[in-house]
Amino acid sequence: MARKFFVGGNWKCNGTTEEVKKIVSTLNGGDVPSPDVVEVVVSPPFVFLPLVKTTLRPDFHVAAQNCWVKNGGAYTGEVSAEMLVNLDIPWVILGHSERRSLLKESNDFVGGKVATPAQAQEVHSELRDWLQANTSPEIASTTRIIYGGSVSGGNCKELAAKPDVDGFLVGGASLKPEFIDIIKSAEVKKSS
Numbered sequence: 001m002a003r004k005f006f007v008g009g010n011w012k013c014n015g016t017t018e019e020v021k022k023i024v025s026t027l028n029g030g031d032v033p034s035p036d037v038v039e040v041v042v043s044p045p046f047v048f049l050p051l052v053k054t055t056l057r058p059d060f061h062v063a064a065q066n067c068w069v070k071n072g073g074a075y076t077g078e079v080s081a082e083m084l085v086n087l088d089i090p091w092v093i094l095g096h097s098e099r100r101s102l103l104k105e106s107n108d109f110v111g112g113k114v115a116t117p118a119q120a121q122e123v124h125s126e127l128r129d130w131l132q133a134n135t136s137p138e139i140a141s142t143t144r145i146i147y148g149g150s151v152s153g154g155n156c157k158e159l160a161a162k163p164d165v166d167g168f169l170v171g172g173a174s175l176k177p178e179f180i181d182i183i184k185s186a187e188v189k190k191s192s
């Protein structure tokens with residue numbers, strides 16, 4: 001498989017210590033395809049990173065939700081990439097649309113409105129065409145283009161079946177047991 005399916009769980013600004021322990025326990029008990037079929041990364045709020053990192057099953061990875069563009073210094077409230085690497089967290093979500101929406105830009109598909117599988121495929125295919133024209137055939141064929149916006153246990157299989165949907169960034173549903181079903185949707189790729 002040229003592009004391994006990717007499932008990211010963005011917990012956004014949610015959770016208490018007890019809730020985080022519960023989510024981790026659900027994930028740890030979930031029966032999911034092996035890491036050669038799907039790469040799973042969950043992204044808790046900064047304050048829970050060490051807890052999740054030390055308690056989450058080793059076949060799942062942990063990401064931060066943002067990081068500062070510069071090294072450490074007089075940047076109150078920021079977290080640098082160096083700090084994440086120091087915690088052995090080499091993943092980070094950068095440029096999430098909700099960070100722009102804090103400044104009131106629209107965010108139509110997040111939190112309730114899902115694109116149809118055909119719409120997702122159309123946009124992903126155009127992005128891949130752009131990569132083909134502007135980078136290289138190798139980059140175009142190996143870059144994973146993941147869909148985010150109201151992915152759920154109910155719609156994940158149909159979305160995953162589209163050839164240019166290489167995975168998901170899941171928000172609300174990543175806090176629920178249905179996240180396991182979403183991870184399982186990677187199996188669709190094996191039969192396509």
Ligand SMILES: O=C(CO)COP(=O)(O)O
Binds near residue numbers: 112171
């Ligand atoms: O923003 C998203 C993933 O980071 C999508 O969020 P929802 O799945 O809650 O719509």
